[in-house]
Amino acid sequence: MKRALFSIRPVPPFDFDLTAGYITYFRGRYATDIFENGVYRRLLRLSGGLALLSVRSTGTVDSPTLAAEVQSDGLDEEMIVEARESAAWLLGTDDDLTPFYRMAAADPYLPPVVKGMHGLHITHTATAHEALVLAILGQQISTHVARMLRNLITETYGDSLVVDGEVYRAFPSPQRLADAGIEGLRKIKFSRRKSEYISDISRQIASGALDLECLRHQPAEDVVKLLTKIRGIGPWTAHWLLIRALGYSDGFPHGDLAMERMMGMLVNGSTDSSSPSSPMSSPMTSKEASAFSERWSPFRSYVTTYIFGAGRSGRFEELVKGGHHPRREA
C-alpha cells in the first residue's frame, strides 16, 4: 500500500469540524463517510482504483489549513492530483462564503443561523449518480429509515478496500446497482418504486446513455427541466442535485417538509414560553416556502445548507429562539 501526503488551503472562513460533521450528519459515521477523532475519511474511486482519503485540520477557522493523506495500492502522480481535486470538491474548500454572508447579514431572519454555523462550507457528493441515488432513497421517508437504507446499499453493493485492518466502503457504482437490478434492491428493503427508479437510472448512467456530469455549466433552469423528465426525479430531487452534486449556488428543495417546518419557525418565530404545549409554530406551505425563498436568491443553496446544517446538528431551535428573543431565561 503506497501513500502520499498533501496539504489543502481552504478559502477562509472554513470550519473543518462543522463541514466534515455536516457530511456525516454529526454522527461520526454515515455509510461511506467517517468523521472520527478529528479525521474525515472516505474511499475514493480514482483512475487507478480505490484509494482512501484522510483529512484533518491543522489550522483555524480564519486561517484554515488541512493535512490530507491518500493511500492506494497503485498510487501514482495522476491519482494524487485526482485525490486533491476530490478532497477540495467533497469539502467545498475552494468556495468563498463572503458574498453569501454579505447577503445574509442584511436579511432579517438569517443572521442567527449563519452565525451559529459560521465557516460551514457546502459539501458535495463525489458523483451526480451518488447524489441522485441518495436523494431518491430519501424521498418521503424519515431520516432514520433513510439512514438504514443508505447503510444497507453501501454495505451490500459498495466496493471495499482494507487499510490497516479496517474495511472501508465506496459508494456503489452505477454498474453495480444496474447489475443488482430491481430484485437486488428489493432484497435490501427498498420499495418497488425506489428500486425501479434507482435501477433504471443506474443502468442508463452505466451504459453511457445518461451523462449527468456534463450538466454542470448549463443554466440551472435547463438542468432542472432535463432532470425532471427522468422517472423518479421531481423538483425536490432535481434541486437537491443542484446543491449537492453540481455546485449551483441557488438550488432550493421545493416541497421539502423539514425545510417548510424550519422556515415556519425561522420566519414566524418558534412558539415560546407562553404556550409550552405547542413547541412549534405552523410550517409554511410548499408554495409559501418557495415564494419566500426567492429573497435569498442567488444564494439559496447556502441557505438550505445552513438551515439543514443547524437542523442536523440539533441546534436549529436554539439558534432561532436566541435570534428572536435575545437573553430570555426560564
Next chain:
DNA sequence: GGCCAGGTTCGCT
C-alpha cells in the same frame, strides 16, 4: 395499532 416521515408518479376530475 394508526399515523407520519427531508416526494413522485399515476389515475382521476
Next chain:
DNA sequence: AGCGAACATGGC
C-alpha cells in the same frame, strides 16, 4: 391544472 392514493419501512 389540480387532487388523492399508493408506495415500504420504522419509530412514536
